[in-house]
Amino acid sequence: MPxxxxxxxxxxxxxLSVPAAEESxxxxxxxxxxxxxxxxxxxxxxxxxxxxAAQLGLPKGTAHRICTQLxxxxxxxxxxxxxxxxxxxxxxxxxxxxxxxxxVRGLRHEVLSELVRQVGETCNLTTLDGAQVLxxxxxxxxxxxxxxxxxxxxxPLHCTASGKLFLAQMPKKERDALxxxxxxxxxTANTLVKADxxxxxxxxxxxxxxxxxxxxxxxxxxxxAVPVRDAAGQVRAALAVHAPTARMSMEEAVxxxxxxxxxxxxxxxxx
Numbered sequence: 635m636p637x638x639x640x641x642x643x644x645x646x647x648x649x650l651s652v653p654a655a656e657e658s659x660x661x662x663x664x665x666x667x668x669x670x671x672x673x674x675x676x677x678x679x680x681x682x683x684x685x686x687a688a689q690l691g692l693p694k695g696t697a698h699r700i701c702t703q704l705x706x707x708x709x710x711x712x713x714x715x716x717x718x719x720x721x722x723x724x725x726x727x728x729x730x731x732x733x734x735x736x737x738v739r740g741l742r743h744e745v746l747s748e749l750v751r752q753v754g755e756t757c758n759l760t761t762l763d764g765a766q767v768l769x770x771x772x773x774x775x776x777x778x779x780x781x782x783x784x785x786x787x788x789x790p791l792h793c794t795a796s797g798k799l800f801l802a803q804m805p806k807k808e809r810d811a812l813x814x815x816x817x818x819x820x821x822t823a824n825t826l827v828k829a830d831x832x833x834x835x836x837x838x839x840x841x842x843x844x845x846x847x848x849x850x851x852x853x854x855x856x857x858x859a860v861p862v863r864d865a866a867g868q869v870r871a872a873l874a875v876h877a878p879t880a881r882m883s884m885e886e887a888v889x890x891x892x893x894x895x896x897x898x899x900x901x902x903x904x905x
Contacts, residue, residue: 666692667700671709671725680718739771742904746773746873749897753890755877759862759901760796761870763788765816767797770871777881792818792832793825795847795859796872801832802839803861803869809836822853844891846884847876854879858887860894862901870905873898 687697704710708724791797857876
């Protein structure tokens with residue numbers, strides 16, 4: 635989730651450029667390689683070694699060494715006349731994979747958006763990040779009263795629907811070891827702060843196939859979550875819906891499980 639860098643007059647791609655005067659002081663081999671690839675990609679035509687060296691402010695020997703390395707890895711290719719270089723197959727594949735990743739992310743977001751239209755409340759896609767839950771995507775329901783957590787936010791494992799779901803899906807030995815290390819901070823009066831109580835809850839989640847947050851993370855907020863599995867059946871993410879108790883009771887939240895599971899199946903094909 636890009637920062638703009640200072641543009642250099644000699645390079646067409648501002649995001650990867652460094653002023654020529656700073657080259658000797660700050661330019662690493664990797665950075666120079668990226669600048670060279672960015673220049674070729676932005677020019678849209680083959681460039682000679684002399685062109686590359688001049689536009690990047692590099693000695694010809696340095697430019698030659700970089701080109702040799704990039705040719706060997708497929709990120710550069712010789713042009714027809716052999717004196718010029720163009721982007722290679724490895725760089726094209728990288729560009730394609732990047733675009734494809736963006737497309738897949740858009741498809742996942744659409745699954746989430748459709749789920750929100752069905753259940754009428756905010757839904758999110760999360761994954762396990764170390765000993766926390768990471769928000770990968772989120773679609774807000776159009777209600778004046780709602781909790782806002784940005785994509786990239788982290789929330790605890792022990793008191794959220796997604797977090798307890800991830801714990802429940804772990805092998806028991808791994809789960810028990812992690813629970814022993816977790817700071818089971820009390821967030822509300824309903825938070826499970828005893829390791830044995832959390833273990834019992836995880837066993838129940840594993841049996842029923844979904845997790846609940848009964849005002850354990852934030853007072854007045856309930857949530858349910860289901861696993862998102864990849865083609866191999868491994869839990870890679872979780873889909874959850876949450877809402878204030880003023881609009882949705884836990885009983886009403888559980889009625890949305892079927893819609894969550896159907897969306898999770900579609901989401902699993904996009905991981």
